[in-house]
Amino acid sequence: MLKEPAIVLANHLFDTPNGKTAHGLVRGSGRFKVVAIVDPDVAGRDAGEVLDGRPAGIPVVADLDEAMVLEGPAPKWCIVGVATHGGRLLPELHTLILDAVDKGLGIVNGLHDTTADDAEVAAAARGRGVELIDLRRSKPRPALHFWEGDIYRVRAPRLAVLGTDCALGKRTTTRLIVEAMNRVGVRTEMIYTGQTGWMQGARYGIVLDSIVNDFVCGELEHAIVGCDRDVEPDLMVIEGQSSLRNPSGPCGAELLLSAAARGVVLQHAPGREFFEGYESMGLRIPSLESEIDLIRLYGAETIAVTLNSKGCPPDELDRFRAEYRTTLGIPVIAPLTEGAEALVPAIRAFVERERSAT
């Protein structure tokens, strides 16, 4: 797949958890070549520097005009790289999108509000002859699949990357695991479940939260069955969404039951006490141990814990890690700084177990 040059809009949100789509694109995409991030708040710096403290070779610029005159390949796409409350296309974004269309860029949008349903944007896009890609637009009903149980005939074992909260790195961990396994010759495919996964170039998956509820499990099964048929991988790693007990929208049981993932890598942020966005309500994240018990009741084993170190000083993280390793007896790593190589033996063993079980 030839990567197409793209600008990513992240205005005022790049250095916040709501810039997570932009973060994913900076960390890597097989679909787009990101030429610039637009965010006046951190303009002038390198995007990787802002994000992970390591240069990524992607400049942050103050506005679209600046992005259009950078050296290198001319951008073809403008990607909405932020999550807004309720997935709304806020006025400032709307103005930027119109400007991007005016500059001849196609729009890639993962918000709930679609650009195609916005009369002004739609008319401008027609006028300029550019494409609008709305990743959360629902498929028409006749194109949707119900769950049929075909998952039990899928050859490749499924590993789910779940988390104890949303926005703590499940997708990034999924990507790192997929890369690490492929490097050691285990042919591994990512099954994406959000729009950023698609943007990053994963070929099989769904945008889970934009599917009519009755079809979520069937569409997930359908994506996995298709991947198994087309690619015949040795392993699939399914990106989790939200968390099993997030009251704003629990998710994960679908991956364990309907996608029949028998292994779980559990992403956890020891420095985070409350569910993201619900700190003021005091909605406490349940313990790692009880999450593992819950996962077991769904028929899956947690084979590793991956830590997000945000809000957790290094010595405290080390203490957590040592404690979890002892009490749980499974690998515990911090993939963003260490990569996922250390998980290879445990995941290989999981693949072997699953193969010999079928």
Place this chain on the structure above:
Amino acid sequence: MLKEPAIVLANHLFDTPNGKTAHGLVRGSGRFKVVAIVDPDVAGRDAGEVLDGRPAGIPVVADLDEAMVLEGPAPKWCIVGVATHGGRLLPELHTLILDAVDKGLGIVNGLHDTTADDAEVAAAARGRGVELIDLRRSKPRPALHFWEGDIYRVRAPRLAVLGTDCALGKRTTTRLIVEAMNRVGVRTEMIYTGQTGWMQGARYGIVLDSIVNDFVCGELEHAIVGCDRDVEPDLMVIEGQSSLRNPSGPCGAELLLSAAARGVVLQHAPGREFFEGYESMGLRIPSLESEIDLIRLYGAETIAVTLNSKGCPPDELDRFRAEYRTTLGIPVIAPLTEGAEALVPAIRAFVERERSAT
């Protein structure tokens, strides 16, 4: 609410689990007065007799013509009373619906396929000036709510009726509990989560499986908040859908987390070994005990077990009941034959506990 006379289509499916919408309407509706069930396979009998072995005063007739000439109030509506695979509007149903429109009846349809999107039916309805009500038609995005946490300010405690499988009587048990509690002066509202609940006259709720996934929890919260504000009941009983571990579409966590139901009545069919519709795959229903453990991990207590006796001889049912009572230490009843009166003390105690906890 004045009940409107209706005919219910259940052709060839009335005496099967797929006739469950018709079953609910025979057992009771505050919205419609059912004047006849259409099903040639069991025509000539009383619908209650076929269903529960007790006459309901509702004749089963062979076709619509017969239904239109019965004594009593002239029917105004024709309700699609069956669930088809995938919620499709099958050819035979399509023909019957056209015939009903032609006879001047409005259509109430809970299938995924909408009648309004069927060009032929839509044109016929316009021509005859009758209404088409499609209960699973999705609301437009701007009308949908996200979960906000307002649930924690709702005064009335919530009790969820969950089950260990789908199609085993959750909705009927919900109705029986609501009626039993109201009879003893505990002002109780049903929160429906399927189209049949609405058909039966429940005022607050959602059609859960037809909502875009990201909005399911918010819409459920919104319905409950509205009920609390408008009616100020002493208790709400929320109808469950599917089951927590049904691989074809797990459901229930939303009720426990997003609707914050702290008490559960758990419906179980001891005579059923496999998930409905997946017998040939050998998908075994987990044990009652492990389901209760799972519910506990979601922060709720199971305060009673309600049994569906289908496929379970009376002496075996009695043995199950005695065993469950002993091991679980909570009431165990068979509501369809016994009513829900025996649950009143346990539910009253739950309401008291919840009140004193807030």
